[in-house]
Amino acid sequence: MERSLAGMLFLVAAVAFSIAAGAWWMQRIVFTPDATRATAEAMLSNPDIRQEINTVVTGATADVLGVSTPELGTYLETQILSTPAGAAMMGPIMEGAHNRVIGKRDVSIRINGNQMVEIVRDQRVSEIPPAILPIPVVGTLSTTRVALTWIMIVAAAIGAIALVCGLITRPERRDVLRGLGEFCLAMGASMILFGYLMPVHMITAIDNSTWAQIAPHLALRVLPVVLGATALFGVCGVALLLASTSGGPRRQFSTPLSVARYRGGDNPGWS
Numbered sequence: 648m649e650r651s652l653a654g655m656l657f658l659v660a661a662v663a664f665s666i667a668a669g670a671w672w673m674q675r676i677v678f679t680p681d682a683t684r685a686t687a688e689a690m691l692s693n694p695d696i697r698q699e700i701n702t703v704v705t706g707a708t709a710d711v712l713g714v715s716t717p718e719l720g721t722y723l724e725t726q727i728l729s730t731p732a733g734a735a736m737m738g739p740i741m742e743g744a745h746n747r748v749i750g751k752r753d754v755s756i757r758i759n760g761n762q763m764v765e766i767v768r769d770q771r772v773s774e775i776p777p778a779i780l781p782i783p784v785v786g787t788l789s790t791t792r793v794a795l796t797w798i799m800i801v802a803a804a805i806g807a808i809a810l811v812c813g814l815i816t817r818p819e820r821r822d823v824l825r826g827l828g829e830f831c832l833a834m835g836a837s838m839i840l841f842g843y844l845m846p847v848h849m850i851t852a853i854d855n856s857t858w859a860q861i862a863p864h865l866a867l868r869v870l871p872v873v874l875g876a877t878a879l880f881g882v883c884g885v886a887l888l889l890a891s892t893s894g895g896p897r898r899q900f901s902t903p904l905s906v907a908r909y910r911g912g913d914n915p916g917w918s
Contacts, residue, residue: 657825685868712769
């Protein structure tokens with residue numbers, strides 16, 4: 648189908664806005680730390696992360712409690728770190744760890760005596776010195792977080808400029824429908840790219856360190872939402888594209904009524 652100038656501008660706007668939206672989604676699900684149980688549970692679903700925390704906690708508290716390190720470690724693994732209740736209790740600690748690995752926190756993560764009491768369920772550890780979790784800043788995650796911010800800003804600006812320019816050209820209705828359809832299809836592709844492929848596969852292909860693994864775990868917790876949104880955008884996009892190719896005369900979007908061409912010979916009242 649022939650594409651007008653407005654159609655080209657709407658295509659640019661659709662792709663740009665979809666990239667901005669996809670970058671925002673990835674920023675929201677992977678690079679926005681919080682203390683909720685769902686986020687902590689997703690991070691703690693990685694056994695290597697649980698093992699690092701377990702090692703620090705058992706090393707700091709086993710002697711005070713008078714139990715062996717393996718015994719305490721088994722208790723923490725089965726009763727605390729791998730359970731929903733334990734994830735809810737670990738929320739503030741995991742929020743700090745999350746901020747640390749993505750480069751938003753410079754200081755080390757410390758587990759103080761009160762937090763140790765909540766973890767091991769014993770008041771005797773309340774007076775021990777804070778234990779430091781050896782969590783590094785993950786360069787891949789930190790760089791990706793900053794890049795996504797700029798991608799959102801630049802893509803949204805390009806989309807807005809292209810959209811305004813497209814509207815100024817007085818587009819036809821089919822150009823508008825086609826632009827909306829292309830936006831929906833681009834959104835579906837963007838959701839898969841930024842909501843699944845990049846956090847689950849690309850980041851781990853670049854960096855397979857322990858704490859880089861939080862990206863796929865955080866993304867996979869909302870995978871059903873990503874797949875559902877992709878399917879919905881796909882259906883809407885195809886429907887709009889089909890509507891834009893349906894028959895009928897081409898009319899400008901700003902012209903509500905068809906204007907018949909004057910033909911003087913058709914009016915018997917004119918001589």
